[in-house]
Amino acid sequence: MASQFSEKLSDESAKNLFQLSLSVIKKIGKITLDEVKIRNATDKYAENYLRRFCFVKILGMQEPFPLKELYTEVEMVSPTHRIKERIITDLENKFRNERGNFSISEHRENGIKVANEKIKLNVLGAPGSGKSTFLRKIGLECLVLYPKPRSETFQHKCIPVLVELKRFKTESIDLFDLIQKEFEIAGFPESHRFLKRALKDGKLLILLDGLDEVPESKLNQVLECIKDFTDEFYKNRFITSCRTAFYKNYLSAFTDVEISSFRDDQIIQFINNWFYLEKDLKSGVIGLFQTLLFKEGNEATLELSRTPLLLAFLCMSFDVNQRLPSNRSSLYKQALTILMHKWAAEKRIHNEDIYQDLNVELETEMLASLAAFFYEQDKIFFYSKDLKKHIKNFLSETLSNNNLNVSKVLEAIEIQQGILVERSFEIYSFSHLTIQEYLTAHFYNSPMRIHDLINNHLFDKRWREVFLLLTNIGDPNDILLLMLDSLNKRASDNKIISQSIEWIHRILPSSDDFELDACKRTFLASLLLRYKRYDSGFPHQPERIEVYANQLIEVISPTFYDFFILDLKQNMSPKEAIRILNETTKWVKPSINLSQLKQKILSIYPERPLSGMLMGSRQTYRRTIIDEFYNALEVPSAISNRKRNLYDPMLEYMEAFKLLIESAKLSSLTSIRVWQKMCKNVF
Numbered sequence: 001m002a003s004q005f006s007e008k009l010s011d012e013s014a015k016n017l018f019q020l021s022l023s024v025i026k027k028i029g030k031i032t033l034d035e036v037k038i039r040n041a042t043d044k045y046a047e048n049y050l051r052r053f054c055f056v057k058i059l060g061m062q063e064p065f066p067l068k069e070l071y072t073e074v075e076m077v078s079p080t081h082r083i084k085e086r087i088i089t090d091l092e093n094k095f096r097n098e099r100g101n102f103s104i105s106e107h108r109e110n111g112i113k114v115a116n117e118k119i120k121l122n123v124l125g126a127p128g129s130g131k132s133t134f135l136r137k138i139g140l141e142c143l144v145l146y147p148k149p150r151s152e153t154f155q156h157k158c159i160p161v162l163v164e165l166k167r168f169k170t171e172s173i174d175l176f177d178l179i180q181k182e183f184e185i186a187g188f189p190e191s192h193r194f195l196k197r198a199l200k201d202g203k204l205l206i207l208l209d210g211l212d213e214v215p216e217s218k219l220n221q222v223l224e225c226i227k228d229f230t231d232e233f234y235k236n237r238f239i240t241s242c243r244t245a246f247y248k249n250y251l252s253a254f255t256d257v258e259i260s261s262f263r264d265d266q267i268i269q270f271i272n273n274w275f276y277l278e279k280d281l282k283s284g285v286i287g288l289f290q291t292l293l294f295k296e297g298n299e300a301t302l303e304l305s306r307t308p309l310l311l312a313f314l315c316m317s318f319d320v321n322q323r324l325p326s327n328r329s330s331l332y333k334q335a336l337t338i339l340m341h342k343w344a345a346e347k348r349i350h351n352e353d354i355y356q357d358l359n360v361e362l363e364t365e366m367l368a369s370l371a372a373f374f375y376e377q378d379k380i381f382f383y384s385k386d387l388k389k390h391i392k393n394f395l396s397e398t399l400s401n402n403n404l405n406v407s408k409v410l411e412a413i414e415i416q417q418g419i420l421v422e423r424s425f426e427i428y429s430f431s432h433l434t435i436q437e438y439l440t441a442h443f444y445n446s447p448m449r450i451h452d453l454i455n456n457h458l459f460d461k462r463w464r465e466v467f468l469l470l471t472n473i474g475d476p477n478d479i480l481l482l483m484l485d486s487l488n489k490r491a492s493d494n495k496i497i498s499q500s501i502e503w504i505h506r507i508l509p510s511s512d513d514f515e516l517d518a519c520k521r522t523f524l525a526s527l528l529l530r531y532k533r534y535d536s537g538f539p540h541q542p543e544r545i546e547v548y549a550n551q552l553i554e555v556i557s558p559t560f561y562d563f564f565i566l567d568l569k570q571n572m573s574p575k576e577a578i579r580i581l582n583e584t585t586k587w588v589k590p591s592i593n594l595s596q597l598k599q600k601i602l603s604i605y606p607e608r609p610l611s612g613m614l615m616g617s618r619q620t621y622r623r624t625i626i627d628e629f630y631n632a633l634e635v636p637s638a639i640s641n642r643k644r645n646l647y648d649p650m651l652e653y654m655e656a657f658k659l660l661i662e663s664a665k666l667s668s669l670t671s672i673r674v675w676q677k678m679c680k681n682v683f
Contacts, residue, residue, distance in 0.1 A: 017042040017143060020159050021188070024198045028190060037189060045186035046143055053136040053162055058312060065274075068144075071137050072270040072308070073152060074130050075108040076123075076257035079244065092381055108260050112141065112152050118255045119237050120230060124244040125259035126431060127339065127418035128309025131241040134259065135162060135207045138239060142205055158205035158237055159198060165222065166213035173221045175229045179206070202235025212246035212415060223250050245414040245422060261306040264294070270308065274315040285322065289315075292324050300434040300465060301331065307432075310335050326668060329472035332438035336364070339417050339431070358395070358409065364442070366394045367419065371430065371439035378462065380433060384410070384426045434465075441469035450479060454486050458659075459652050468663055476667035477674045483660050484678055487653065494649045499639050500528055501683050507588045507634055514679045515557040520587060521683035522552050525654065527580070528639060529647055552658040555665060556679060574601045577629045584633065601628050657682055 021042050025033065055064035115121055115138055125131045139160030141153060161179050171178065176195065184191040198204050206229075214222045230238050230253065240251060244258060262270065268290055275286045293302055293314075301324060305311040313335065317325060325331040340360055358366075370390055374382050388406045395409070414420045414428075421431045430436040444453045444466070453470070457463040471479050491497045504524045511517055578598050606613065606621050613621070630640045664670045664678060 016157065017046050017159060020157060020203055021194075024194060024201060024203055025189065027201070028193050028197050034189070037187070041183075041187040041189070045183065045188070048182070048186060049139060049143065049160065049162070054140055056133065058309070067133065067136060067140060069276050070270075070273050071133065072130075072262075072266055072273055074111040074134055075260045075263075075266075076111050076114045077108055077260045079124055079256050079258045092379075110152055111257075111259070112138065112154055114257055115239060116155050119234075120251075120254040121239045122247075122251050122254035122256045123239060123241045123259060124247055124256060125241070126244060126307065126421065127416075128307050129259045129261070130308045131243075131259060132209050133308070135209050135239055135241055139205065139207055156205070156237060157203075159203055160205045160207060162207040162209060164213075165208055165210045168218055168222055169213075169215050173218060173225050175206075175225055179204075199233040199236060202233075202237075204233075204236045206230075206236060206238045208238065208240040211240055211242035211250070226251065227253070243415055243418070245411075245418065262308065262311065267293070267302075267305050267311060270311055271315065274312070275319070285319070288322070289318050298324065300437070301328065303432055303434050304332070304335055309338065313338055326666070327472045328666070329438065329441065329469045332434060332469070336419070336435060336438065339419050339435075340364070358399075362398065363413075364439075366391065366398075367413075368439040368443035369394055371436045372443035375436060375440045375466070380436060381423065381427055381429045384422075384428060387420070387428055437465045438469055441466045441473055444470060445474045450474070450482060454482050458483060458486050459490070459656050461655070464659055467659055468666060471663040471667050476664065476669050477671050480660065480664050480670065480674055480678065483656075483663070484681060487656055487660065488681060490649070490653060490656075494653075496639065496647060497650050497653050499636065500525060500650060503634075503636060503639060504683050509587075509589055514676055518556050518679040518682040519553045522556070522654075524584070524588075525650070525683045527584075527633075528635070529651060529654070552654060552661065552682075555658060555661045556682065574604060574625060577601050577625055581629070581632055588633065597628070597632055601625065604628070 018039055022033075022035070022038055025038060054067040056067055056070055057064040111123075111134055123131050123134060138154055139162050142156070142158050142160040161182055163175065163178050167178065180191050180195050183195055188194050208226065211222075226240070238254070240254065242250075247256075249256075271289055271293075272286055275281070275289070280286065292298065293305060301314070305314055314324075317331075337360075340363065370387070373390055374380070388410060391409055392406045395406070410420065414422065418431050419435065420428050423429050430439075444450055450470070453463075453466075458467070467483070491501060504521050508517070508520055508524065578601060581597065604621070604624050606617075626640075660678060661682075664675055
């Protein structure tokens with residue numbers, strides 16, 4: 001596939017390259033114009049560029065992807081967006097609202113449009129954000145002649161030269177020499193003189209990729225070399241790339257921009273580009289993948305996909321399995337491994353170990369300790385001094401050598417891996433909230449810590465994702481039973497929950513179908529929450545009760561979902577009361593004379609139209625209906641006459657039970673015995 005694609009582009013690309021090269025050679029003088037030789041050289045140069053830089057092969061891909069097919073338009077933002085909020089609480093709010101996608105609300109511009117406008121451009125970005133791919137695509141844009149000009153096409157006629165700056169690890173620091181070798185290898189006549197003339201006339205686009213991959217010992221020399229070269233040959237266009245965390249305003253003459261994380265439409269474009277083969281189009285894999293990725297409940301996976309590298313990983317995984325990984329913990333673990341180890345190894349950016357004993361396993365434990373420490377304090381942003389202090393304490397307790405350069409450790413994690421990101425001056429966070437949640441769950445995966453987690457946070461909605469991940473990391477059955485014990489204790493300690501459960505079990509006969517019984521009990525509990533005796537200004541969104549109950553029923557058994565979805569109205573009316581009783585009396589114990597009850601309820605007439613009633617009169621009218629409704633279901637007055645604020649624990653109990661059931665459903669290792677026990681304990 002690669003050779004065919006390269007061959008197809010060579011003819012198309014060389015047209016532009018030949019004309020540019022010929023115009024340069026004509027100005028050199030004292031050189032024979034052998035157009036055949038020049039054409040062969042330009043063909044060879046284009047072929048070399050296409051072969052080396054226009055195919056994507058990452059993360060163990062079996063075959064390379066053509067860049068032209070895979071490339072997704074990227075957008076740029078100003079790096080100054082990182083320092084607008086200097087107060088942690090402001091950063092927290094923005095981060096939570098946008099689920100870690102910081103630059104989604106910033107002013108964004110098409111990357112190629114920016115490259116068209118700037119003569120000297122410095123492209124910043126996180127690991128795996130697409131910096132190198134962007135530079136390679138700009139070079140390809142120079143080579144390819146498009147039939148019609150487009151706004152997103154690079155519009156300057158230049159000969160592209162891409163230099164990977166990591167080559168300075170082994171080669172002398174001489175940009176002119178490196179560039180000349182590219183033309184010499186292709187067979188350009190008088191390559192040294194050709195390059196000099198091309199630079200003098202401003203015919204080149206110099207792409208300098210990976211400033212962060214230059215060894216620290218050579219960085220100053222390389223920077224001076226770039227500055228001198230760009231100053232001397234200022235007529236040419238220059239684009240450099242560097243990891244955001246590494247960059248310290250080294251190139252003051254360049255315009256700094258940062259690659260923004262993917263928006264939803266860019267994710268969709270990337271997926272469409274990835275599955276471009278005819279077999280993919282016929283199989284419907286694109287639509288299936290997009291539907292699952294954007295499905296409610298997959299927000300954390302969607303968050304990861306805003307980074308191109310991790311989206312490529314998701315595409316590869318989906319291509320093999322035709323589904324998103326059911327074990328999200330395993331998915332996030334693989335994503336973390338890519339950031340920590342695999343991507344760094346492929347890019348060969350590790351010049352030396354940050355500390356010889358700090359291997360991937362130990363680093364994971366350190367990051368997990370960090371994540372949990374700050375998550376426990378409800379912090380997703382933290383000051384560098386607190387971060388360094390925690391790293392130092394962890395390493396001091398774990399490793400025997402106390403000669404620790406904590407700043408170097410933090411720098412390596414930030415620059416090489418991009419797991420920790422400096423969001424503002426001296427303020428850090430994890431690159432993805434999902435990564436912090438996964439590492440927090442990893443930290444609590446031990447017998448003693450699990451007890452503390454459940455006791456302190458089972459009823460805290462902020463910890464929901466941590467619990468869902470934890471049951472996929474450890475033994476789900478042990479964890480689920482501990483969660484169930486905590487729920488049962490909460491029920492026995494709270495009067496309204498225990499009395500409600502007692503009423504539900506008294507009026508509802510048990511059957512052999514434990515899932516159906518659990519759904520029935522959930523529905524009855526929702527009636528207590530929905531229609532309370534003092535229901536004048538319902539303190540919760542009416543939909544909230546219904547959604548919780550409906551979702552819990554759906555998680556327990558989708559088979560019975562439609563049976564219990566009655567579209568409950570906010571305010572009880574005679575018709576509403578009769579409609580619900582018609583359904584519930586089919587399976588509860590009380591023997592109700594529905595015909596008499598209907599007459600009694602329908603005889604409750606309002607004094608005047610509700611719209612003309614005072615608030616107090618409307619409340620009295622509705623309470624009368626609710627009283628008859630509860631009497632029909634034999635609801636004890638001790639429950640029905642509760643004040644509204646005493647129902648909050650029951651709402652929390654229902655939500656925590658939903659978390660328990662979802663955790664069990666997400667784990668493929670949940671035993672039938674544990675599943676039955678949970679269903680039998682739902683209310």
